[in-house]
Amino acid sequence: MTATMKLVSSVRRLGCVLAFCFLALFLWGLPVARALDNGLAMTPTMGWLHWERFMCNVNCQEEPDSCVSEKLFLQIAEIMASDGWKDVGYEYLCIDDCWMAPERDSEGRLQADSKRFPGGIRRLANYVHSKGLKLGIYADVGNKTCAGFPGSFGYYDIDAETFADWGVDLLKFDGCYCDSIKHLADGYKHMSLALNRTGRSIVYSCEWPLYMWPIFKPNYTEIREYCNHWRNFADVYDSWQSIRSILDWTTSNQERIVPVAGPGGWNDPDMLVIGNFGLSRDQQITQMALWAIMAAPLLMSNDLRHISLEAKALLQDKDVIAINQDPLGKQGYRLRKVQ
Template sequence: MHLALLVCAPALFVATLALDNGLMRTPPMGWLAWERYRCDIDCDSDPKNCISENLFMDMADRLSEDGWRELGYVYVNIDDCWSSKERDNQGRLQPDPKRFPGGIKKLARYLHDRGLKLGIYGDMGTYTCGGYPGTPVEKIEIDAQTFAEWEVDMFKYDGCYSNATEQEQGYPLMSKALNATGRPIGYSCSWPAYQGGLPPKVNYTQLGEICNLWRNYGDIQDSWDSVLNIIDWFFDNQDVLIPAAAPGRWNDPDMVCLTDMRLRRKKRVKYFLLSDK
């Protein structure tokens, strides 16, 4: 039996200028690990569900083989807990060697060969939300270059363990650094979610100049009440949010469109539009 649940909010669109990197002219759609798999790194006891290259290759197969790619679901996004606990000798982030033995670049090419795109996660604090190495201001350039060399297509920049001053400096700097790599990398900012989501603390004009999409509100949880709370918040604040959006610059309600179904392999997975941690 295939159980499908689809919840879609209307696209928030106005014809205003957006980040000039030519990306995400329509809202990005795909799959992200966090809401279902969280920070499961126990590949010995739970090999099918742990954060590993096998999980993301499997999800890439599902998108490409089960018809989702043709519907526009092209992103497979890694969230937190993918990296080693330490940077390498050159100061670069590195994937956990046991869980990602092939490396991120090989994973990216696996997706590209299937007509898909790879997203990856970072955090501007000293640590990520899950306790892995962060990308503070002094590491922004080297990490942006690393992601470009790995042929990553989208970067989500979280804000755990950072303050308002660091966020004000770091989010624009990362936008500049990603663009300077010469590789087209979609940029997802979590900045407004850490500042309450609304003006005057959140400057949506500035966000549209530096980010392709941004988290406005709290995390999605695995419950219908959580989905409704997010929908209610966006409905209550639509007069502020609608003018902020346009092609290339999108509000991210942390799962605008959610499908939960049993696939032919009888594995429960989550597909979503703009799903984010």
């Protein structure tokens, strides 16, 4: 059975179960806008991100195995390298919010929490690189991160230089605590240019349109010129209702967002929650299949130390991943809806 046949078969199994059904998905044939000129993310980014599964758990004293810490990332890096994840394309190990110390250092630089990351980010990056993987990190365009740690406003250049010096390979740049839409847009542009000036190859993951939508319609042509992928909708949670709301929003706005996606710049519907607790087997198949068809970044958020063989096989399905990683980079869209 071909990759396409296997994918269509997985989706059709769910056709009578879902309240909405993607009867067919086709490739949008319009030319894409100019992409960020950093030569990165020519296919959708693949990797692991801590947020949905581990959130902002900083209580390492009572929960040492599930807090946001150096220990967690060292363990996940080891598993990604040794248990087939890297081999099928999951190469970015990404830190989300809550890694920072509450204050910058005496030179104005961000610093990791010294108790939870005793070796600092540079040592963690060196270890991740030694496993043939790449390290992602999190910061915020505003005055504070969403969890209240130091934001990058007023520090874009120094933060970009710090990340490059540490050996970071991807930056997820959030949009909390901005004073205005101008602050938001200017900040995202400034950081994009600052990252490129470092000379290091750093994938730039933005949340720019997500924070614009409540007030203004984003200019996706402009966003694509500065970002490698961009979040459009609210955070995913470990539930079918969350997955469905993302799919509903995506299809409702597909005429705006699908044409702009392609090599170097992708619509990001947020993390894969396969291997957690909230989705049935068929719902997990649906998320994997549709994220692949939508040319979405495949960033898992789960506990790879305790994942079922069934979920692992789905996430590592080479035929489905091949759909996602097609070099042509055309995002699928919904042709019609069956009640």
